Amino acid sequence: MKEEGKIDSKKRQLLKAAAVGIGAGMVSFIAIERNKLMEVLRPVSLSEIIGFVEAEEGLNKYEKRAREREAEIKKMCRAEADKICLDKGEDSAECSEARNRCEKIVVKATPPKPGTRFVMALDINKCIGCRRCAYACVMENNTDRDIGIEWIHVLEVHRDDLELLNTNIDYGEEAPKKDYVYIPMACMHCDEPSCVYVCPVVATWKEDDGIVVVDYDRCIGCRYCITACPYGARRFNWKKPRVPVLELNPNMHILGNVLRYPHVVEKCIYCIQRTRDGGIPACVEVCPVGARSFGDINDPEGPIRRILEKYGAFVLRPETGNKPMFFYYFGPARTPPRSKEEG
Amino acid sequence: MKLSVYLVAYILAVLSLFVISSKASEETGIYPCQQCHAVLNVTGLVREETVHDKNLTIGAHRGLYCANCHKAPTVWIMEGLNDTLVEIGIKDIHSREKLDEMNLVCAKCHYDIYEDYTRLAHGNSTFVCEEGRIINVAGYKGVIYSFHECKEYSKFTPVPARACVECHNPHNPTMEPLSILPKQNYVAPTPKQDNVVYGTLAVTITAMSLIVLAIIRGERR
Numbered sequence: 001m002k003e004e005g006k007i008d009s010k011k012r013q014l015l016k017a018a019a020v021g022i023g024a025g026m027v028s029f030i031a032i033e034r035n036k037l038m039e040v041l042r043p044v045s046l047s048e049i050i051g052f053v054e055a056e057e058g059l060n061k062y063e064k065r066a067r068e069r070e071a072e073i074k075k076m077c078r079a080e081a082d083k084i085c086l087d088k089g090e091d092s093a094e095c096s097e098a099r100n101r102c103e104k105i106v107v108k109a110t111p112p113k114p115g116t117r118f119v120m121a122l123d124i125n126k127c128i129g130c131r132r133c134a135y136a137c138v139m140e141n142n143t144d145r146d147i148g149i150e151w152i153h154v155l156e157v158h159r160d161d162l163e164l165l166n167t168n169i170d171y172g173e174e175a176p177k178k179d180y181v182y183i184p185m186a187c188m189h190c191d192e193p194s195c196v197y198v199c200p201v202v203a204t205w206k207e208d209d210g211i212v213v214v215d216y217d218r219c220i221g222c223r224y225c226i227t228a229c230p231y232g233a234r235r236f237n238w239k240k241p242r243v244p245v246l247e248l249n250p251n252m253h254i255l256g257n258v259l260r261y262p263h264v265v266e267k268c269i270y271c272i273q274r275t276r277d278g279g280i281p282a283c284v285e286v287c288p289v290g291a292r293s294f295g296d297i298n299d300p301e302g303p304i305r306r307i308l309e310k311y312g313a314f315v316l317r318p319e320t321g322n323k324p325m326f327f328y329y330f331g332p333a334r335t336p337p338r339s340k341e342e343g
Numbered sequence: 344m345k346l347s348v349y350l351v352a353y354i355l356a357v358l359s360l361f362v363i364s365s366k367a368s369e370e371t372g373i374y375p376c377q378q379c380h381a382v383l384n385v386t387g388l389v390r391e392e393t394v395h396d397k398n399l400t401i402g403a404h405r406g407l408y409c410a411n412c413h414k415a416p417t418v419w420i421m422e423g424l425n426d427t428l429v430e431i432g433i434k435d436i437h438s439r440e441k442l443d444e445m446n447l448v449c450a451k452c453h454y455d456i457y458e459d460y461t462r463l464a465h466g467n468s469t470f471v472c473e474e475g476r477i478i479n480v481a482g483y484k485g486v487i488y489s490f491h492e493c494k495e496y497s498k499f500t501p502v503p504a505r506a507c508v509e510c511h512n513p514h515n516p517t518m519e520p521l522s523i524l525p526k527q528n529y530v531a532p533t534p535k536q537d538n539v540v541y542g543t544l545a546v547t548i549t550a551m552s553l554i555v556l557a558i559i560r561g562e563r564r
Contacts, residue, residue: 104492106495106496108496108497110497121464128520128521128523129523130520130521130522130523130524131484131523131524131525131527132486132487132524134527135482135483135484135485135486135488135524136482136486136488138482138483138484139480139482139483139486139488139490140488145483148528149528150527150528153527153529154527169526169527169529170526170527170529172523172526173522173523173524173525173526174523175520175523176520247480247482247483249490250496251491251493251496273496274470274499277496277497277498277499278470278498278499278500278501279470279491279499279501280468280469280470280501282488282489284467284468285467285468285469285470285489286486286487286488286489287467288521289518289520289521290465290466290467290504293463293464295463301462302462302463303459303462303463303464304464305462306458306459306462306464307459307464310455310459310464332455332456332459333456333517335518335520336517336519336520337520338520
């Protein structure tokens with residue numbers, strides 16, 4: 001009995017100690033997090049709630065978020081610009097350029113235009129594999145410069161093969177070679193996008209104008225979509241993206257090239273910040289051989305219809321059933337190979 | 344009656360033959376040689392000469408005559424699409440209208456590509472914005488990126504592709520490939536494995552020592 005009593009007292013002591021410990025922990029935790037919690041739990045005014053509801057009910061619910069993000073990015077940019085000005089001096093060209101760039105930042109939320117459906121076509125006969133599209137895309141879309149995210153991958157493959165498994169990305173700088181073709185590959189903006197179907201939080205979807213977008217505020221970084229994409233078109237931000245202020249593109253879209261958070265997925269968005277306002281994507285603009293064409297497939301006079309009617313087209317990996325909306329075709333004339341002996 | 348009709352028809356036919364043959368002796372209807380040769384002194388060897396940058400007696404141009412492209416009275420008038428006459432070789436800066444007109448000369452033979460071009464499927468297009476300008480900067484991995492600086496980034500006006508001769512040499516239109524930019528990153532570099540290993544090791548050692556301490560303490564009691 002005595003022994004049992006001993007054990008009981010021991011147990012009681014242990015329980016007491018544990019309870020005291022947990023209590024102390026809770027108190028310290030609350031004390032530390034109190035300020036943070038108070039920020040979260042601050043009372044909301046009625047006007048704010050009404051404003052939020054109106055924004056949600058309005059035509060473009062992203063407008064409000066775009067304004068908020070614009071203010072955030074401008075603040076970040078100004079802080080960076082101040083650093084540059086400290087380093088180089090207030091009178092330097094870099095300083096004025098950085099400040100000018102920060103003031104020009106616009107985060108848009110342009111909605112899709114009814115009746116449009118953006119499609120891209122690429123002439124494999126013309127492409128020389130120069131990779132200008134891939135790098136211009138990085139510049140245009142404010143992609144991180146440290147971990148080397150590039151949305152477009154240019155792949156070399158034998159002309160008779162055209163199998164994605166046998167492609168080579170490290171083909172050096174001796175291109176174009178005889179009997180080889182170059183396939184730049186990015187998001188195909190599929191009609192049946194498997195990446196959209198697997199997203200557990202509906203952070204990615206297909207817009208009415210055919211662009212598959214990612215909502216960076218909603219993405220939880222689970223990377224299911226990366227696994228589901230048969231084209232390997234999606235990239236993951238492993239860290240907070242770093243974009244030099246002097247290379248920042250101030251023309252941003254909330255669902256496009258707005259500065260990303262760490263641990264979100266990103267991909268080609270057909271330069272939504274340009275195309276929805278009447279422009280053309282950066283890759284199409286920069287291509288030195290004019291291999292890319294971009295347009296509205298519903299426009300009977302547009303380039304896409306012309307290509308599809310005249311030359312026909314094929315898609316990559318049709319067996320996946322994703323119905324890609326990025327067409328490849330063999331145009332009328334081939335850019336000659338680099339080496340005359342080979343050609 | 345019938346005989347007289349046949350007779351008249353026969354006489355008329357013979358007369359008309361005489362008229363045609365007398366005209367043909369002066370110049371052929373198809374090639375009005377005198378019109379050009381009076382001013383040009385064309386020897387007939389121009390098709391091989393350097394003025395065209397190309398030997399026009401071989402290849403796809405083999406079957407062409409001068410008059411297929413050039414129209415009298417001078418070589419500086421060429422025939423374009425739908426029999427339009429286009430003046431070439433003008434010395435001053437070419438206006439946009441003039442360039443569009445000159446495209447028709449190329450279009451006469453390369454009609455498919457011309458139609459691709461007019462529908463923006465051939466050639467590069469761009470866009471401009473109100474009170475904006477384009478700054479070319481050498482950016483990421485050496486790409487020349489066209490930076491569009493605009494007052495407002497909301498309304499862009501597309502600019503169609505440039506005229507044929509702005510990109511292609513009219514006498515040697517095949518374009519050589521440009522330089523190839525440096526290699527691409529295939530995958531993002533993984534985090535440093537050393538940090539992960541050392542972290543795991545530290546945690547394991549701490550945990551083991553704690554367990555040992557707890558055992559010793561329990562034995563003493």
